[in-house]
Amino acid sequence: MILGDKITNLRKKAGWSQEELAHQLGVSRQAVSKWESGSSIPDLDKILRLSQLFEVSCDYLLLDEMEPELPQAEPEPVPILDGPQVPVHHITLEQANTYLDTVRGVASKIALGVFLCILSPTALIYLGGLSSEEGRFTLSEPLAGGVGILVMLALVSAAVALFLFFGSRLTPYEHLDNQPVELAYGVDGVVKKRQAEYQTTHLMLLVVGITLCILSLAPLMVAVAIDENGMAPIIGLILMFVIVAVGVFLLVRTCIIAGSFQRLLETGDYTREHKREENSPLTTIYWGLVLAIYLGWSFWTMAWDRTWIVWPVAAVLYAPVRSIAGLLTKK
Known part of the structure; x- marks a missing residue:
């Protein structure tokens, strides 16, 4: 249980509202709300005052039950074998929340760029099918190819613009990929709490995205079975690209968000040993x-x-x- 949860439980046990607790501490209700949500941590004098009000020890407030060891334990040594020491970046609660919120906002835009890249050849495929189809509505091959390539380049250009513009917002956090970090007190618990809250959504999006990618061949197979030589296979192929694009969009978005928790907690592909190997x-x-x-x-x-x-x-x-x-x- 993190500090914010303890303050909430003690306040409710005492029968106080956030306004009443704020009055006792001489702070605003918004400050108490931020403490309880984990958006900020009270100053040391406020922690002392909280221990007096609730008649609990400071140790109880500061010790995080999610971690068996003391919260102020010695920082984990960086497992560097030979070579220069890698600097350890200290992450405060505000920095961690800002990073997680930034990644959540950017993830959909980067995933949209990947979505556009996958869809980019569909216009060329469709117009190419029209040019070879006999009927009243046909296009010459040069015109179909030219328009299809223009559409493809436009979609790819839009995707690159999304990658560059929104990817630049993550540039200040590139050190999280390859350099060790040390979280301030309470940050570890807050990040784990947000990770646990997102875990169900992450698993659901993974299942849906992977399922869409597996089932993407179905429209093409059905179209070929219906009409092997007409426009049906072309439509089936385009539907396959669309389904794959949607599935990959979901996978890219959720993996980017899930990766942000791993970077801060140094788990998964972002352990210190893995960072050392990548460097x-x-x-x-x-x-x-x-x-x-x-x-x-x-x-x-x-x-x-x-x-x-x-x-x-x-x-x-x-x-x-x-x-x-x-x-x-x-x-």
């Missing part, structure tokens, strides 16, 4: 080499439709390469 020269050299191979192969063969396979292969090989490098380093 190692191996990571820079490996992905730089992969990029060079991809660009060199693509420009040499001009087979951009096939060279993308470099990236999933490189992602699969990265873990064993990193493990082998770690074993060699220890030896």
Whole structure:
């Protein structure tokens, strides 16, 4: 139980309203409301006054029952092996809440950019089908291709604008990805509380998003079964892109928000050990080499439709390469 919950329980046990408690402490009702919601933490003199009013010890108010150890325990040592020490960033409650709120607001915009990228080729596919369809409403292939490419470029441009504009709002927090953090007292409990409140939504969006991606082939399969040579397969293919785009939108949005909690709590993919590995020269050299191979192969063969396979292969090989490098380093 965090400090805010304890203040709420003690206030209700005493039969006081927020206004009455605020009058006792000489503060505003808004201040008490922020304490109870975890948006802010009372000053030390107010904590002393609270302990007197509720006849409890300061230890009871300050000790977080969610953590078995003392809240002011020594900071966790940064597991750096060899090399310069990485600075530890201290995060206050206000900074943590600001970061979480910023990520929640930006997540939908970045997910929308991914949504537009997935939908970008649909106009070209549809107009290409019209140009090859015999009937009263047909387009010439050059016109269909030109309009389709313009629509695709417009959607991709809009997506890039979303990535750049809203991604820039997260630039001040880039250190959370690769540098250790130390949370001020009470911040850990508040972040875990917000994470627990979002967990059900996160799981639901994961299930819906993954299900949509799996079922996205259904329209195409049905369309091919109905009319293999007409416009039906084209419509089915477009519906597949739309369903995938919606599913990926949900997945990207919820994973960005869930990742914000992991960055602050240093769990999942953002533990200190993982950050140390990501900061190692191996990571820079490996992905730089992969990029060079991809660009060199693509420009040499001009087979951009096939060279993308470099990236999933490189992602699969990265873990064993990193493990082998770690074993060699220890030896």
